[in-house]
Amino acid sequence: MRRDAILSLQSLSLQIADKRLCSQLSLSLQAGTSLGILGRNGTGKTTLLHALVRLHKPHSGHIRLADKPLEQWSQRELACLAGILFQHNLDAMPISVGELVLMGRHPHHTSFWNDSTEDKEAASAALTAMGMNDFARRQLSTLSGGERQRVALAMLLCQNPRLYLLDEPSNHLDIAFQIRSLEIFQQKIRDNGAALCMATHDINLAARFCDTVLLLLGDGHSLYGQTEQVLTETNLAKAYDCEIRKVSDGSGRNYFFPA
């Protein structure tokens, strides 16, 4: 496995209006690994993801993406490097599933007019991976919430960035697809030397798929480290203000439940 840092944060502070979301945050994310961001509502999970693609301006500190500071990438280069799954699916104007997924290729286009065979193959592969093969011609507005989430995930796969930023990837998904889709992304980051960063409310998904976890405590402070070290009953109780029980099944996998 290559040990290049795809993402590194140095003393990053974020705030919205006067609310400090995180202060002096430093961490780095290596190729082939994934980071889970957990915390209560309004602790800054989404804002942090947005800051990583310049959709939110940090209060202070530095973000490096691959080998350059974030602000030095052009908008298009940035979109080739980092792709984001938004929490809210967009359906402002009518569009078909196939057209939307193909749109994921936008930053890679060389011609401003034609879709290359490569683009179409990437879109097909992404739809197939998400089990949406038969939906290519369907209107997005006729899909269920979970199906739309799968389309959004397929679009991100099609974008094929080196850093995947997922905001609540399990939203609306049935339990089988929650696991299946993250397995696909896990496979993808291992094969391509990419990295993944996901904000989630599902402690179990984070425990299962993330190498490191950032637990936002809501007062600007946070806990960061290896998943097993951060996800303890004490830490989670502190973060969520709620008793949480950790259960082990003996095979080394841990499960978390409210007590």
Add this chain to the structure above:
Amino acid sequence: MCAACIDDDTVNQGFALRLLLALTVLAAVSFLVSLGSGSIDLAYSTVFQHLFSSEPGFEQQIIQELRLPRSLAAFVTGALLALAGVIMQVLLRNPLADPYILGISGGAAVAALAVILLGLGGAWIANAAFIGAMSSILIVFGLSHGFGFGFGTGTGVESGQWSTTRLLLTGVVLSAGWGALINILLTTSSNDNIHSMLFWLMGDLSQSSAGILEFLILAAGLLLSLYFARALNALAQGELLASALGIQVNRLKLLLYFSASLLTATAVTIAGSVGFVGLIIPHMLRLAGARDHRILLPSAALLGGSFLLLADSAARTVIAPRQLPVGVLTALIGVPVFLFILRRSQRINTSPGDRN
């Protein structure tokens, strides 16, 4: 379904070609109808015969000197408005947006009516309308600058939805202000002027002509928007998404605002505020399946132009030898046609056959 589920059919190149071809034919037919109709009906063979002939004569004079300039003006106005409508609807991501929603026609109307009130005519009205439209564009830009449009590095998109709302509100409120001024001008003017003022407000082509400049502006607007067609597709799905796909959203919005505004100002200068074209032509085409802006933009220009040509032909013939303002006809023809298409597309979209 096929193994490669994204094929040529998904991007619909065949559909695009068929649609553009059909619309080109429609535009040609509309020109013929427009040149042939009026207070004196001319057969299409006569139109053909005299359109390009240099042999002077009565028919040749009617066609080349009276009808052709007006037909060209009708076509270019319709094309400009439909194109501006497509761009405005994407910029504001609002299906109700039309080229006039941000107050451009209001500004133009106040200036044009003021000039009519002063007893000036012809080129004065057109120039005043253009100056009025440009002032309105700059006022809206100035007021919404800083929230509607941010210069700089591309941050600031996070407040995108709100900014668009602010831009829309600024424009709509300014429009209302212009409306009040228009009413003052109407109520204080003499009866002689009222008639020409009303014709201007409803949109009228009887005094219009369009030259090479107007067609150049149309061509420039079309080429520029086509260059950004893919970016428009993304922007239509939201500013955050467009930004995440590598589009410099603020720069694009600025460009869209000014190009749509200039197209609209040009149209208003030619024919006054012809309503409805900029609102329904884009929707008709979207309902017909042209959602991709690479197809939608040129189609809108062709269909908008043809539509106004036909509406103007009707305006000249319905109560001939008197003429109606073309703006009345755009609504009279447009409303039932649009409602029919809307109803039909609803049936298609909800039929079970479409589910897969």
